[in-house]
Amino acid sequence: MRALLILAPALALAACNAAENSADRAADATANATETAGNAAVAVGGSIANAVETGAADLKKEVSGKPVDRDDWVGRWKGVEGTYLVVSKGKDAGTYKLEMQYTLDDKGSFDGRGSSEGITFKRPDGEQTLHPSDGDATGLKWLAGKKDCLTVHTGEGYCRD
Numbered sequence: 001m002r003a004l005l006i007l008a009p010a011l012a013l014a015a016c017n018a019a020e021n022s023a024d025r026a027a028d029a030t031a032n033a034t035e036t037a038g039n040a041a042v043a044v045g046g047s048i049a050n051a052v053e054t055g056a057a058d059l060k061k062e063v064s065g066k067p068v069d070r071d072d073w074v075g076r077w078k079g080v081e082g083t084y085l086v087v088s089k090g091k092d093a094g095t096y097k098l099e100m101q102y103t104l105d106d107k108g109s110f111d112g113r114g115s116s117e118g119i120t121f122k123r124p125d126g127e128q129t130l131h132p133s134d135g136d137a138t139g140l141k142w143l144a145g146k147k148d149c150l151t152v153h154t155g156e157g158y159c160r161d
Contacts, residue, residue, distance in 0.1 A: 067094025068114035073130075077150055077158030080142040085130075085150065085158040087112075087119070096121075098130070102156060118150070128152050135159055 070087075077085040079101075086099040094114040098121055101107045112121035118131035135146030138157025143149060149159040 067092075068116055069094055070096065070114040070119050073119070073132075073150065075160065077160055079156070079158045080140050083156075083158070102152070133157065 096112040112119040133151040135143035139154035151157040
């Protein structure tokens with residue numbers, strides 16, 4: 001019985017010590033997790049800032065509102081079944097006048113603006129972008145194999161060669 005009385009307080013102290021160690025380990029783990037999360041947030045924030053800066057540099061003309069020069073597209077482009085496109089320079093740098101017969105029944109003249117994608121313009125069928133392509137990308141078998149083309153969307157394209 002005497003041994004039991006001596007062991008009881010020793011066991012109680014050991015249990016308290018284990019509980020304190022567990023609490024310390026939990027606090028350390030929480031502190032480490034918080035620090036890691038903070039470091040990750042700083043790293044992600046830096047990555048986002050770098051991506052924004054790089055994107056802005058790549059698209060500086062777009063971001064600054066200045067049109068992109070597409071003067072090498074000036075001239076007449078032939079489509080299929082009587083469709084055509086004539087690109088002329090506009091009054092201001094990076095602006096263009098597009099004269100086009102874009103379907104068998106639809107014809108018009110539209111103001112365009114150079115962009116990173118091509119020349120953007122608005123027709124009765126909505127906002128459009130004229131972009132560089134080859135004949136295969138137009139989706140028109142009569143233009144397949146051509147190399148110097150402009151496409152509005154699949155099924156509408158114009159080539160020079």
